[in-house]
Amino acid sequence: MTGPERRRLTKLASSRTAAHQHVVRAQIVLDAANGCSNAQIARRRGIGVDTARLWRGRYGDQGAAGLADRPRSGRPARFTPAQVAEVKALACQLPAETGIPLSRWSCGDLADQVVARGVAPAMSASTVRRILAADALKPWQHRSWLFIRDPAFAVKAGRVLDLYARVFDGVRLGDDEYVISSDEKTSIQARCRCHPTLPPGTSRTMRVEHEYDRGGALAYLAAYDVHHAQVIGLCSETTGIDPFTDLVDEVMTRQPCASARRVFWIVDNGSSHRGQAAIDRLTRRYPNTVMVHTPVHASWLNQVEIYFSILQRKVLAPNDFTDLDQVQDRLTAFEHRYNQTARPFNWKFTRADLQNLLARIQQHEEAEHETQHQHQPALPTAA
Missing domain, CATH: 1.10.10 (Arc Repressor Mutant, subunit A)
Structure with a gap:
């Protein structure tokens, strides 16, 4: 037995995670290598002499490969x-x-x-x-999907991705230009549990009462500075043009946005900031702003959604608040805590990735169209 073989078998013989049968086989071989007879090995390991002889002989003939189970034919198949x-x-x-x-x-x-x-x-x-x-079929699972509906998807998505790379219309942004990602998180409820939440303990997870009393709901509007990882948010009873305007005022009256040359606002197509009317309304109020819309059904391009997911996991779930004031205080406190240590998100989806995605979608649509055309019945031709 070579040195590496002995070390490997010694490690296996003392393993607490390997299968028991493999551990016993390694112990048999090591005992044999130390000069023990089959009878001595059987007494020492509490096994039969034939078992000791079997695995000792297999290792002698085949080496480490001999300690593995041989293929078995198994029970005949019951189904054709x-x-x-x-x-x-x-x-x-x-x-x-x-x-x-x-x-x-x-x-x-x-x-x-x-x-x-x-x-x-x-x-x-x-x-x-x-x-x-055998074929990785899981019919009890499902995934949702959505076709691209915005005819200007590539143009709009490209503008957003360029802004994340600090580029607009092919020109690099200056140090006095900022990119703000904004959206609303709606219907944040205050659920007062009927019994207080119990902290985790020994062999026990945190316990949250299932029943609760509703204490109302509010909306949380947030503006996220993409390149400086700073969040400004406010709470409102509802969403709409006025609450969004209040958020814009909160951001644009503070430094550095108040004296910035340009501030780009990336928003989705929600009713609070939809269409050209919203662009004109924002520009009239603050001439140094530029509103940029994401494509329809493409909120995943808006980086503030990542912040909202962090907020949901760390602050709002599980939901156990006595009233809406407590919800608002928690959101404000977390916002302050986040701004102290946050770093910009490591956004990796670029224009090149967008082009590859659109090319794959086009290939898929062309293949599907060709398949449908092949299965379409031929029309009779005139003689």
């Missing part, structure tokens, strides 16, 4: 390949297409349907799960 294929085909159909009043399949539902269709006389849910796992 055709039955397995029918299970997978059924899982790839929507339940509504088969007349079943379900939104998606579970393994138990599929097993019942297999029996009802006469595919097999009996089949368990665990068997269905193993069959589907």
Whole structure:
């Protein structure tokens, strides 16, 4: 036995995480290497003499590879390949297409349907799960998606991405120009739990009472300085043009935006700041501002949404507030805490990534159109 082999087997023999059978086999080989007979190994390890002889002999013939289990034929398959294929085909159909009043399949539902269709006389849910796992099929899961609806998606998204890179209309931004990402987080509720929340303890997570009394809801409007990671927010009873204007006043009357050459406001297409009317309204109030809209249904391009996700995880969940004043105080305190240590987000999605994304979408649409055209029945031609 070489030095590396002995070290590897010694480590395996003392492992607390490896499979027990592998640990015992390593111990047998090490005892044999130390001069123990098969009978001595059996007594020392509490195993049969034949077991000691088996693994000692396999290691002598094949080395470390001999300590692995040999392939087994296993129990004969109970279901034919055709039955397995029918299970997978059924899982790839929507339940509504088969007349079943379900939104998606579970393994138990599929097993019942297999029996009802006469595919097999009996089949368990665990068997269905193993069959589907072979092709990574998970019909009980779903993902949502959305087509690009904005005809100017590439242009609008490109302007936003350029601003994140400190570029506007092909020109680098100066030190006295700022980029603000703004939006509203609506319907933040104050849920007063019927019993106080219990802190975590030994072998116990934090416990939050399920029942609560509603204490109203408010909206939180935030303006995030993209390149300096500073947030200015305010709370309002509702959203709309007036609350958004109050937020703009709060930002534009403070330094450095008050004396900036230009301040770019990135917003989505919400009713508070939608369309050319909102652009004109902002410019009349503050001539050094430039409003830039994200494409329709593309709020993921707005960096303030990342801040809102942090706010949701760290401040608002679980929700346990006595009233709206406590909610507002918590939001304001977190905003101050965040501004003390925050750094700009490491935004990596660039114009090049956008072009690649749009090219993949175009290829997908062209392939889908070609497939539909191939399956379209041919029209009769005139003689």
